[in-house]
Amino acid sequence: MHLDALFSPKTVAVVGASRTSGKIGHTILKNMIEAGYEGELFPVNPKADSILGLKSYKDISLLPSPLDLAVLAVPRDAVVPSLKALLPHRLRAAVIVSAGYRESGKEGWKIEGEVARICRDNDIALIGPNCLGVLSTADKVNASFAPGFPGKGNIAFFSQSGALCSAILDWAIGESIGFSKFVSLGNKAVVDETHMLYALAQDPETKVVLGYVENVEHGEAFLRMARKITREKPVIMLKGGVTAAGAKAASSHTGSMVGSEHAYEAAFSQTGILRAHTVSEMFDLAQAFSMQPLPQGPRLAIVTNAGGPAILAADAAEKSLLTMAPLSAATVETLKADLPATAGIYNPVDILADADKTRLLSAVTVLLNDPLVDSLMVLIAPTAFTDPEKMAQAVVEVASKTLKPVMCCFMGKTRMEPGVKLLKQANIPCYAFPEQAVHSLEAMYRYGVRKSRPSPVMASVEGRKDVVRRVIKEARAQGMTEIPEQMAQEILKAYDLPAARAALARTSDEALAVAAKIGYPVVCKVASPQIAHKADAGAVAVGVTTPEELRSAFLEITGHVKITRPDAHVSGCMIQEQAPDNMKEVVIGFRRDDHFGPLLRFGLSGIYVDVLGDISYRLAPVSIHDARQLIRGIDSYMLLKGVRGEPPANIEALEDIVIRLSQLAMDFPEIFEAELGPVLVNNERAVVADTRLMLLPQ
Incomplete structure (x- = not known):
């Protein structure tokens, strides 16, 4: 993609240039002239012979070739015809400032899709639509309708919000803060924040990168690029839409869905992006990094x-x-x-x-x-x-x-x-x-x-993928979106996740046979995909020590569930080895974020997660350091380290579970959500006592 043509074009056409002061097409042309642009500048207006002292072209077909950059200041419905007319001129980059695209509804979404297709098919670096434009101080380019041109500096700034760009630019000029590049991304139909990171990583004029984002649409590519650039230059980002009200406003603003706040926090933390929570904080940090x-x-x-x-x-x-x-x-x-x-x-x-x-x-x-x-x-x-x-x-x-x-x-x-x-x-x-x-x-x-520090290396383990594929295929064939626990056990074993020994018993006699093989004491819990929280449903018996107790527990649990949950399909009961006393209970799981993929979570079971919300998050794939930080990231971590004479939990065993679950999440995008909980841990080992695996609908 010709990103260089956005910042250092040799030829620029302003399509929709106007003779009338105050109109966007006039302002853009005037801004280019007043910035001192030294390349060739071509206004396009069907009714003008000259504008602001420059020869004006009455039709796009009359423009000279090749063209590095075209700024389209025409109404939305004229954009597609204008782009098609520019193609014979071997156009390398474009800026579309008009609004009314996906943020406005179905018709706008359709037009934006056509604009994006034309640009991608013809390798055109497109900024916008619905944007303020692009500024490059070193190249004296002001391809925008921004009110003013900043001094030269070593700070680059990009933003989804054009209005925020305009306000910050006016403030920065007043504060004598200079910029190297200043970009309003708008709807990001083609060029997005990942492309910006790539371009700015290589820009010798840029020392510090600032960004305002509302959503990141290609999360995995963004993470890879962010990890790379933050090794060379500080990246400071402000995220909009962190509350329900803000997310709703952001969605109507650019027509994009805003992802999980936890996912963005994890993304910034894992890639080395410095997160600012206010505009003021962002520029506080920018001053420090750019000057000292x-x-x-x-x-x-x-x-x-x-x-x-x-x-x-x-x-x-x-x-x-x-x-x-x-x-x-x-x-x-x-x-x-x-x-x-x-x-x-x-x-x-x-x-x-x-x-x-x-x-x-x-x-x-x-x-x-x-x-x-x-x-x-x-x-x-x-x-x-x-x-x-x-x-x-x-x-x-x-x-x-x-x-x-x-x-x-x-x-x-x-x-x-x-x-x-x-x-x-x-x-x-x-x-x-x-x-x-x-x-x-x-x-x-x-x-x-x-x-x-050395660049983190993503942890990797090998699982028996053929086993997991078979289990998923069987579950799909039966129309299941949640994999039953007895089948989930096979998936855990395929990735060497330390599951407690267990087997499905369809009758009380089978339950006794399983317990005899496992050894008492055992846990008896209902086997039903409709009952996720078995203890809450009164469908678990722990510490069962004799065959008589087990038979009674089996019959009582299955009978109770038939009465209280007639909607649930009951396959029987899972008979599982009883973990030793005094083991701590934690929850480890993941859920797929729309933008970044699997978001891992960790916390202590019970009130720590359910009431206090003491949960740590990291995005998969994880490095060993990420797995360690996921566990150490909870406020109640010291309880795992051991207090009042208690021995510390086996943290390394928990880290290993995190890494293996992360690999499973990366290998099988069909698994939408997983919860291993509780995971029981003491100073010797960790064992998964219960498992939920949810599949994406077909």
Whole structure:
């Protein structure tokens, strides 16, 4: 796909260019001219000889060839004919700004499909429809109807929302934030966020990638590309539609379904994408990553002229992955000699309210030279003695000589503005409040740690696929969407998942025979695909120790179910080995997300999952690290580690189950949902006590 033609085209046609100021076709042409575009620009208007001083073409057929980029500013119903007319010109890329496609209903969906087909069949990189357009500052391209053109920078931004693009662009211009690329993706009929990641990964002008997404339609491709680019460049994303109301709004906005919030959280975490939860946070992080080097460790030093704000900064640091740097003895002695007797010479270093440029310069220099300091925050509050511009000059002077990241927090607004402006001109991030600076530094540290690790290798196991195919085929033949437990047992064994020994008994006599083979004590539970939660249905007997108890339990369970659940088909009872006492119960399962595929979940059984919602999520396939993090990701993890003298659970056995279940999910997309629960675990082993496997309808 010719993504380069979107950002650095040599020839651009504006189809639907207008002579009337205020119309989109006029604005796009004007924006291209005012951006200083140096290539050939061709307006197309059937009623004009020239527009804005450029020769206008009355028909697409009259345009010169080849064309790198065409911007279509024509009504929806004229788009398909225009695209077809552009094909003889060997068009490489297109931007369609008009709305009224899949977000508007069936007819719009049909037209968008035709537009996408034409572009894909002819290898045209299409942005839109229903978008603002594309900007590339290095190439002086403003193929959009955006109100303004930003300065050149190293931040790239793409968004599904054109209105958000417009607002952010206007704000960024006001804040003097530059961009390398700025893209409104719109409906993503062809080019989507995965293509953007690919293009921006290779863009030498881009250091940091920002994105706003409402949905990701090709999840697996997105995950692969995200894993690749985050090894090279930080990617910061804001996800819209995280609530029911937001998801509904997003669906009507772009005509796309919004996926599971848990799936997106897992996708970002596993690929190394840094997630922002607000626009403000996204640009806080963008400033830090675009302006400063990564910290080489977690140790933060703070120098301030205000004690209260420094305490807040220290609190924020301790709540994060950062630590307050323990200053070396040499640093403490130097600070003691250089600063007033009442100054605070330990971290945070308080140079007092009457500090001037010289005092700040001395303290900052000493701290940055300390080998125990990995990063520095300069926190200045307005006092009667503070000259913000001179304080900023001190920071700039020292920061230019170090490879350690330096962040500033100049609290206040009107009085501090000259200093803030000077810092930003010198590529030193400056925040209004200390928590923002700490959060940004923490994100940089977290990203640096991940980047320094070897690329994760997806865990892989071999299963007996022929066995699973046969079981699924048998279940399908019987019209089942849930695989009965006795058949599910075969699937578990095919992937060496540690299922408790069990067998189906259709009569009480068969139950006694099975128990004699397994050995007492046993569990007796109803075998019915209609009864998922057997204990809730009163259809389980545990700790059965004699043949008499077993016969009684079998008859009581089957009789009870016939009365209380006449809709359920009962095959008999599963007779299963009784697990040892004092085993903890966990639930491991997956459900297929519409966009990303199998979403694995893990939690402690009972109230931890059902009431507290203490569940961890990861997307399949998983690496060994992912499996480990899935289990360690629950708040109640310490209960598995052992408390009050209890031995720890066999975490490695649980990790192995996660990896094998992940492989099963990847190998058999026909299995829509699986739940292994409870899985019983002690310090020796883990065993699957119950299984539910749901198939996708045919």
